[in-house]
Amino acid sequence: MPVMNQATWEARAEWPLAGAAIVFLIAYSTQVIGKPTGTSATILTSVIWIIWTVFLIDYAARLYLAERRRRWFLRNIHELLIVALPMLRPLRLLRLITLLRTLHKIGGHALRGRLITYVIASVTILSYVAALTVLDVERNAPGATITSMGDALWWAMATITTVGYGDFYPVTVIGRLIAVALMIGGIAVLGVVTATLASWLVESVAAETTAEVESGDQALQKELAEVKEQLRLLLESNGTTASDDALAQRPSR
Numbered sequence: 001m002p003v004m005n006q007a008t009w010e011a012r013a014e015w016p017l018a019g020a021a022i023v024f025l026i027a028y029s030t031q032v033i034g035k036p037t038g039t040s041a042t043i044l045t046s047v048i049w050i051i052w053t054v055f056l057i058d059y060a061a062r063l064y065l066a067e068r069r070r071r072w073f074l075r076n077i078h079e080l081l082i083v084a085l086p087m088l089r090p091l092r093l094l095r096l097i098t099l100l101r102t103l104h105k106i107g108g109h110a111l112r113g114r115l116i117t118y119v120i121a122s123v124t125i126l127s128y129v130a131a132l133t134v135l136d137v138e139r140n141a142p143g144a145t146i147t148s149m150g151d152a153l154w155w156a157m158a159t160i161t162t163v164g165y166g167d168f169y170p171v172t173v174i175g176r177l178i179a180v181a182l183m184i185g186g187i188a189v190l191g192v193v194t195a196t197l198a199s200w201l202v203e204s205v206a207a208e209t210t211a212e213v214e215s216g217d218q219a220l221q222k223e224l225a226e227v228k229e230q231l232r233l234l235l236e237s238n239g240t241t242a243s244d245d246a247l248a249q250r251p252s253r
Contacts, residue, residue, distance in 0.1 A: 006065040013058055024051045025129075032136045033149050052083070059083050122189050123160060130182040131156040137174045144171055160186035 027047045030036065036044060059079055066072035073080075131152035138146040145168045146152050155168040159182045170176050 126185045127156040141172045
């Protein structure tokens with residue numbers, strides 16, 4: 001039986017944790033948007049706590065299996081904060097970005113297909129998670145401007161694109177931290193898009209230039225071959241003529 005290590009654990013837990021994140025997303029969305037009461041609220045809260053426990057087990061397992069636990073712990077403080085602090089629990093939904101590997105296959109091997117897939121998926125996940133979280137922390141705050149899911153989604157789209165109209169804005173500390181994270185995420189996505197497009201343009205121009213050079217080289221080589229053939233024929237013709245003249249000029253005995 002192979003020895004379990006951190007890489008093996010992460011590979012095996014990747015999709016189960018992505019599934020748990022989807023269930024968490026559904027439960028949390030229902031809790032925030034629907035605002036259920038009574039038995040429904042109790043069930044949703046229980047589901048959220050169970051999935052949170054799953055994430056806690058995953059964190060503990062990766063820490064235990066790490067070769068250098070102290071180093072891994074220090075490099076993954078954010079993982080501990082996400083598990084330990086209730087206000088950061090929606091950040092676990094970013095595990096859904098794991099699904100981009102499947103979307104990568106759907107997008108095909110064409111660069112533009114992959115680019116469109118990644119951009120749409122990343123923007124959708126980041127925007128929705130940020131909107132849901134900011135609505136949860138802002139809705140009941142004094143002086144809040146984000147009080148509905150529609151407002152939250154509009155704010156998220158304006159923020160991730162770094163437009164920032166200012167008609168809706170967070171008033172709590174947690175809400176502002178979410179806004180900062182969303183702006184950084186938006187800049188990162190735009191940066192990846194810009195870099196990928198630039199790389200694609202450079203590769204396209206280089207490929208076209210190479211094709212033109214190769215085509216020109218082939219044409220030049222063909223012309224040189226024709227010139228060589230004409231020279232060969234001319235030299236052979238001149239050699240034959242000179243030989244005939246010499247025979248004609250030789251005195252007969």
